[in-house]
Amino acid sequence: MTLVTAVYFIETWAVVYALLLVVYFATGFLFFNNDPASADRIQPGRVLAGAKVRRDMLQSVRSLASIAALFAVGHVLYSRFHIGWMAGPTNVWSVVLSFVVSMIAYDTWFYWLHRLLHTRPFYRAIHRWHHLSLPSVAWSNNSDTFIDNMFLQSYWLVAHLILPIAPVVLLAHKLYDHITGIIGHSGVEHGGGITYPPSPFNSVTHHDQHHRYFNCNYSPHFTVWDRLMGTLHPTHDAELRENLRRRQVGVSSS
Numbered sequence: 001m002t003l004v005t006a007v008y009f010i011e012t013w014a015v016v017y018a019l020l021l022v023v024y025f026a027t028g029f030l031f032f033n034n035d036p037a038s039a040d041r042i043q044p045g046r047v048l049a050g051a052k053v054r055r056d057m058l059q060s061v062r063s064l065a066s067i068a069a070l071f072a073v074g075h076v077l078y079s080r081f082h083i084g085w086m087a088g089p090t091n092v093w094s095v096v097l098s099f100v101v102s103m104i105a106y107d108t109w110f111y112w113l114h115r116l117l118h119t120r121p122f123y124r125a126i127h128r129w130h131h132l133s134l135p136s137v138a139w140s141n142n143s144d145t146f147i148d149n150m151f152l153q154s155y156w157l158v159a160h161l162i163l164p165i166a167p168v169v170l171l172a173h174k175l176y177d178h179i180t181g182i183i184g185h186s187g188v189e190h191g192g193g194i195t196y197p198p199s200p201f202n203s204v205t206h207h208d209q210h211h212r213y214f215n216c217n218y219s220p221h222f223t224v225w226d227r228l229m230g231t232l233h234p235t236h237d238a239e240l241r242e243n244l245r246r247r248q249v250g251v252s253s254s
């Protein structure tokens, strides 16, 4: 590797890490709710201890550095070494199509590897850390071990190589995943009508149930794999309808 390539890697890593940190703190501040008196919370009265909140923030800041590194390695392999499937000309249609294809690919990648991490040989050493905060709050999103990221977040390296997608579109998808992931851990149903069952889009309730009931609701974007494979929690649709109704009528303001 030449010095120019090494500098390019460091620059890419720094830009992606800075973006992930800015989005993490901005979205986290907007969606953090750990108030035991808040009726907005999916699990009213249950809050995360202050020490656990700090643990999740600290670990997320560390964890985002490794996610940025995975993205930067993929980007250098693609842009400098021209390894992988080069993207065609960029236009509105190619951007929309490649964004949707990447969402489906990532959802599939994450669903199956996440299920694997919930099996006995992997869970304790790799994924348990993420499940130690109950209930989750917005800051819990990236509270993962380094090896956990090598499984679930390695998509951001591999996608550069296996999809003909412009790097900027992949970055936009990562930021979308980052924002929805932080909101998904907030413990307050922000999904709105677009997630009303049987919508394919995940709600906050979907991942809140993953933390509560454990062996269910594995996917990050869509309910499709969970429905197809029978891993959607049996009460998911009914609870989500009720949580959306409570938010719509404004339980908190009554």
Ligand SMILES: [Zn+2]
Residues within 6 Å of the ligand: 114, 118, 127, 130, 131, 210
């Ligand atoms: Zn899990």
Ligand SMILES: [Zn+2]
Residues within 6 Å of the ligand: 130, 136, 141, 185, 207, 211
């Ligand atoms: Zn989680």
